[in-house]
Amino acid sequence: MELKYTRPFLARLEDIFAESDYVLRYEKGNFKAGYCLIKDMKVAIINKYFPIEGKINCLYDILRSIQIDASRLSEKSQKLYGEICNQEVKT
Numbered sequence: 181m182e183l184k185y186t187r188p189f190l191a192r193l194e195d196i197f198a199e200s201d202y203v204l205r206y207e208k209g210n211f212k213a214g215y216c217l218i219k220d221m222k223v224a225i226i227n228k229y230f231p232i233e234g235k236i237n238c239l240y241d242i243l244r245s246i247q248i249d250a251s252r253l254s255e256k257s258q259k260l261y262g263e264i265c266n267q268e269v270k271t
Contacts, residue, residue, distance in 0.1 A: 181263045183240060185233045193239040196257045197224065200248040206235075214238045219246070240264060 183189070197204040206228035209216065215238040216225040224246075226238050243264050250258050 181267050183236060185236055187232065190232055190236055190239070192257070192260055193236060193243070196243065196248065196253060196261055197239075199253045199257055201252075202246065202248070204239075213241070215242060217242055217245070 194204060202222045202224055205223065205225045207225050208229060209225065209227055211225070211227055214227050214230055214234055217223075218225075224239075224242050226235055230238065243261065244267070248261060250261055253261060
């Protein structure tokens with residue numbers, strides 16, 4: 181799967197969070213990785229000053245590191261989430 185650095189693709193990634201138990205917030209901060217993930221509270225915070233590319237990369241990293249109940253997602257979101265989870269890490 182190739183990441184697309186466009187606003188519609190960013191919206192699709194945000195939809196996965198909206199349909200899951202996780203809360204996605206954009207706030208200012210100087211997170212070392214560009215985001216902060218509070219797993220106990222199921223909150224993901226992304227630096228709001230990041231460009232689209234940075235936001236997409238952060239959302240992609242977060243989705244690869246958390247478990248989401250795919251049965252709660254729409255069919256389109258399930259497909260994208262499945263592709264993200266099955267993606268091999270490229271070095």
